[in-house]
Amino acid sequence: MNPLLKVRDLCKTFLFEGRNVLVLKDISFNVNEHEFVSIIGSSGCGKSTLLELIAGITVPDCGNIFKHGVEISGKAGFAGYMPQEDLLLPWLSLMENAILPDRIQRKDIAAAKQKVMQLLPDFGLEGYEHHKPWQLSGGMKQRAAFLRTVMSEAEILLLDEPFANLDALTRLQMQKWLLDIQAKLKQTIIFVTHDIDEAIRLSDTIYVMDSQPAPFIFQTKVPPELHEGNSDITHPQWAELRSELTGKLLK
Numbered sequence: 001m002n003p004l005l006k007v008r009d010l011c012k013t014f015l016f017e018g019r020n021v022l023v024l025k026d027i028s029f030n031v032n033e034h035e036f037v038s039i040i041g042s043s044g045c046g047k048s049t050l051l052e053l054i055a056g057i058t059v060p061d062c063g064n065i066f067k068h069g070v071e072i073s074g075k076a077g078f079a080g081y082m083p084q085e086d087l088l089l090p091w092l093s094l095m096e097n098a099i100l101p102d103r104i105q106r107k108d109i110a111a112a113k114q115k116v117m118q119l120l121p122d123f124g125l126e127g128y129e130h131h132k133p134w135q136l137s138g139g140m141k142q143r144a145a146f147l148r149t150v151m152s153e154a155e156i157l158l159l160d161e162p163f164a165n166l167d168a169l170t171r172l173q174m175q176k177w178l179l180d181i182q183a184k185l186k187q188t189i190i191f192v193t194h195d196i197d198e199a200i201r202l203s204d205t206i207y208v209m210d211s212q213p214a215p216f217i218f219q220t221k222v223p224p225e226l227h228e229g230n231s232d233i234t235h236p237q238w239a240e241l242r243s244e245l246t247g248k249l250l251k
Contacts, residue, residue, distance in 0.1 A: 002069070003030035004188055005054070005156060010063035011213075012049055022213035023049050027063065029207060029216060031156070031188060036179075038191045038199035041209030042249065047192040048083075050209075051158045054190065055081040067156070080154035084161045086145035088133040094144050095129040101152040112151065122181060123147050139170045143177070150185065159191045163198070175201055179227075196245050197233055200226060208248045218248040 010027035013020045023046045031037050039047050052058045054065060056076035065073045072078045080101075088097045095116055102112035120126045123143045133141055142162055149157055163171045175198060182189060193199050199206050200222055208218035223237050232238070 001032060004033045004035075004067065005031040005190075006064075006066040006069075007054070008064045008066070010050070010053060010060050010065070012046070012053060012058070013061050024053075024215075025213040026215040029219070031190060033155075034186050034188055035204050036182060036189045036191065036202055037205045037207065038193055038203040039207045039209060040193055040196060040199050040245065040249065041214060042211055043194070045209045045211050046214040047209060048160050051081065051160050051190065051192060054156070055079050055158055057081070078154065079156040079158050080149040080152040081158045082145055082149040082160065082162055084164055086133070086141045088141060088144060088148075090133050093130050093132060094125060094136070097133070097144060098148045098151055100148060116147070116151065119147060119150070122184060124177065137170075138166050139174055142166065142174060146178075146181075150187070156188045156190065159189060161192050161194065164194070171198075178202065196242050196249075197238075199245070200238060200241055206245065208245060217251075218245075220244070 007030075008028050010024060011022065012024040013022050015021075027050060039050065041047050049058070053060050056072065056074055056078060059074035063073075064071055067078050089100075095113060098116045099109060099112040102109060116129065120129060123146070125140060125143060125147065128136065128140065133144070136144060146159075146162065163174050166174060179202060191199075191202060203222050206220050206222060207216045209215070210217045220241070222241070226235060226238055226241075233242070
């Protein structure tokens with residue numbers, strides 16, 4: 001099976017205090033269609049930079065990014081990107097925030113609103129289309145931001161620690177919801193997190209990034225049985241995988 005996304009030998013430097021600092025080097029990986037990939041690593045190792053490169057927000061210094069075999073390095077519009085903060089515009093309603101990608105791309109607004117209305121029940125936001133962001137809970141704002149990302153109609157969604165600012169219970173609820181919505185919408189997701197258990201709970205594949213300059217130092221597939229039934233952190237394989245990932249992060 002040909003991968004949906006191929007990243008090859010990616011590197012990136014930034015100018016800091018008058019000198020070039022190498023942030024990413026030798027990043028190579030594949031993402032298959034409908035796969036959920038998580039990237040974990042210490043703070044500041046370059047996880048968010050990697051998502052920005054895939055999103056086309058910044059340009060790599062070396063290496064290439066391909067989607068369906070076509071190079072997209074430095075090109076925007078090929079992936080939907082959701083940063084850690086919801087970035088909902090406070091003066092717009094949930095509906096108007098959700099259709100922003102369509103307005104920017106000058107698409108049919110009436111059709112976009114109809115699509116949003118169809119998606120609202122799946123996102124747990126039915127009846128809230130006229131609410132402003134300040135009238136929504138933290139979890140609802142994150143779902144609204146994710147709805148806006150989905151409205152970009154990108155095959156690949158890039159999620160940068162979207163649940164980091166939520167309380168523990170809401171975070172667990174959002175993780176379950178994200179898995180359900182991914183299965184229903186058949187999205188391909190690349191997810192950045194610091195939370196090892198979150199990565200195990202959500203992912204098909206997990207990559208561990210080293211500290212700067214950060215290559216990937218470990219890759220693992222999550223056993224399918226950890227996603228079945230009522231499997232949780234007490235499962236022996238869960239504890240074994242968590243221990244292995246922790247060891248790679250703390251090496």
